[in-house]
Amino acid sequence: MKILEVNKLTDFKHLNLFSTKYKDKIGNIKSWIFASRSDSPDVMRKITNISEKNVPIADNLVSADMSGIYKPNAVIIVPFHVYYQKLVIIKEFRVPLGNYQYGFPAGLMDRGEEVEETAARELKEETGLEIVSIIKKSPTIYSSSGMTDESISLVYATCKGEPSIKWNEESEDITVLMVSHEEAQSLLQNRAIKFDVKSWIVLSIFAQTGKI
Amino acid sequence: MKILEVNKLTDFKHLNLFSTKYKDKIGNIKSWIFASRSDSPDVMRKITNISEKNVPIADNLVSADMSGIYKPNAVIIVPFHVYYQKLVIIKEFRVPLGNYQYGFPAGLMDRGEEVEETAARELKEETGLEIVSIIKKSPTIYSSSGMTDESISLVYATCKGEPSIKWNEESEDITVLMVSHEEAQSLLQNRAIKFDVKSWIVLSIFAQTGKI
Numbered sequence: 001m002k003i004l005e006v007n008k009l010t011d012f013k014h015l016n017l018f019s020t021k022y023k024d025k026i027g028n029i030k031s032w033i034f035a036s037r038s039d040s041p042d043v044m045r046k047i048t049n050i051s052e053k054n055v056p057i058a059d060n061l062v063s064a065d066m067s068g069i070y071k072p073n074a075v076i077i078v079p080f081h082v083y084y085q086k087l088v089i090i091k092e093f094r095v096p097l098g099n100y101q102y103g104f105p106a107g108l109m110d111r112g113e114e115v116e117e118t119a120a121r122e123l124k125e126e127t128g129l130e131i132v133s134i135i136k137k138s139p140t141i142y143s144s145s146g147m148t149d150e151s152i153s154l155v156y157a158t159c160k161g162e163p164s165i166k167w168n169e170e171s172e173d174i175t176v177l178m179v180s181h182e183e184a185q186s187l188l189q190n191r192a193i194k195f196d197v198k199s200w201i202v203l204s205i206f207a208q209t210g211k212i
Numbered sequence: 213m214k215i216l217e218v219n220k221l222t223d224f225k226h227l228n229l230f231s232t233k234y235k236d237k238i239g240n241i242k243s244w245i246f247a248s249r250s251d252s253p254d255v256m257r258k259i260t261n262i263s264e265k266n267v268p269i270a271d272n273l274v275s276a277d278m279s280g281i282y283k284p285n286a287v288i289i290v291p292f293h294v295y296y297q298k299l300v301i302i303k304e305f306r307v308p309l310g311n312y313q314y315g316f317p318a319g320l321m322d323r324g325e326e327v328e329e330t331a332a333r334e335l336k337e338e339t340g341l342e343i344v345s346i347i348k349k350s351p352t353i354y355s356s357s358g359m360t361d362e363s364i365s366l367v368y369a370t371c372k373g374e375p376s377i378k379w380n381e382e383s384e385d386i387t388v389l390m391v392s393h394e395e396a397q398s399l400l401q402n403r404a405i406k407f408d409v410k411s412w413i414v415l416s417i418f419a420q421t422g423k424i
Contacts, residue, residue: 001305001307001385003307003310009222009224010221010222010229012221012229012245013245014245015229015245015246015247015359016229017222017224017227017228017229017247018308020307020308020310022307024382024383024385025382025385026382028382028383030383032307032308033224033226033227034227034307034308035227035229035247035359035360036308037359041308041310042309042310042311043307043308043309043310043311044310045310046310046311074358093213094354094357094358095213095215095232095234095244095246095255096230096232096244096246096248096253096255096357096358096359096360096361097254097255097354097357097361098215098232098254098255098256098257098258099254099255099258101354101357103357106358136416138407138412138416139403139407139412140406141406141407141408141409141412142306142309142313142406142407142408142409143355143356143409144355144356144360144362144364144408144409145306145308145309145313145315145408146286146306146308146318147227147247147249147308147360147362148247148308148356148359148360149308149309150356150359152356152409154409154412154413170236170237170238170240171236171240171242173213173236173237191351194352194353194354195350195351195353195354196353196354196356196357197353197354197355197356197364197366197409197410198409198413200350200351200353200366201366201410201413201414202413204348204350205417209421
């Protein structure tokens with residue numbers, strides 16, 4: 001497979017569509033559209049045919065913040081409360097769903113931040129809790145690479161403190177929940193709840209084994 | 213939180229951007245852009261102010277396939293091979309990453325298909341393997357609801373047969389891998405590998421416990 005061209009199709013601030021022309025394994029030229037939070041998705045660095053059409057994109061690439069290439073777009077925290085011995089999840093209004101979703105605290109990385117700093121900042125903002133120690137941290141992994149290059153890092157951490165939403169931003173509508181092994185089992189039975197993918201997998205394991 | 217308006221910003225075949233106007237919890241009017249595989253995302257059904265501007269969208273909604281509302285966009289299979297006693301993963305070229313990614317077999321649901329049918333069809337197409345029995349199935353869960361309403365169902369299944377890529381589509385560039393508990397541990401140590409979120413979480417559990 002060879003990436004021949006990448007073109008930016010829209011010009012919005014936080015999210016854009018890109019089209020890619022690529023040569024498939026038997027030589028056919030095909031196209032693929034994807035969404036990206038980045039102005040210069042990594043796939044641009046894979047272009048094998050530099051045509052006149054995509055020179056401006058190559059220029060854009062050169063001026064991109066190269067130090068950020070391997071950092072994820074966002075950090076997701078899997079928080080386990082040391083005192084209550086419960087997993088922390090949030091019920092949050094998600095505009096793209098027009099509905100509440102159960103998931104983990106998460107947020108985009110600020111420029112210059114390290115993954116651990118984003119994790120601590122977002123956990124405090126969204127739940128009022130503080131990280132005690134980091135249990136494990138994923139590398140940069142991909143949310144749904146058929147439709148987007150969005151990448152995240154999953155940070156499993158123990159945490160302490162009392163849940164509070166007083167550090168929430170105005171646009172956030174969050175309820176903090178702490179769930180035991182048994183409570184995880186009953187949440188998963190509730191068909192009215194919309195779960196995020198990560199929280200559903202981790203809650204299922206926690207419900208089965210009591211471990212995360 | 214109230215959804216006031218949803219507008220389709222682009223007009224591509226497989227993926228589009230939508231903008232949402234919503235009222236936050238303190239009454240400010242804000243906007244949010246997201247990507248969707250659907251022409252009538254569920255959030256349209258949540259519009260509380262029907263303005264002249266979004267009447268065409270409301271019309272579009274009425275003519276949408278209402279039967280499909282609660283079906284996920286895609287199905288992801290977590291296949292465990294009964295004879296080899298190994299977890300099946302695929303190394304696949306992902307155009308939006310311009311790179312190979314390790315993940316699970318997956319695919320979009322065809323119209324009229326049930327989740328189990330998509331799982332069986334995609335597992336065969338991408339790996340040559342056949343489902344023996346379904347271990348568990350998630351409800352419709354969301355990939356990354358800050359940026360998209362994309363939804364999936366995760367199907368954990370036992371499978372049989374010999375791995376083969378002869379049913380791959382031309383645009384697919386796939387290698388089928390079967391990994392033991394120990395092999396999962398060493399794959400996860402390899403920092404050169406790009407993982408999909410679901411496969412990283414499930415492989416980590418499998419590496420730790422030998423279970424999925």
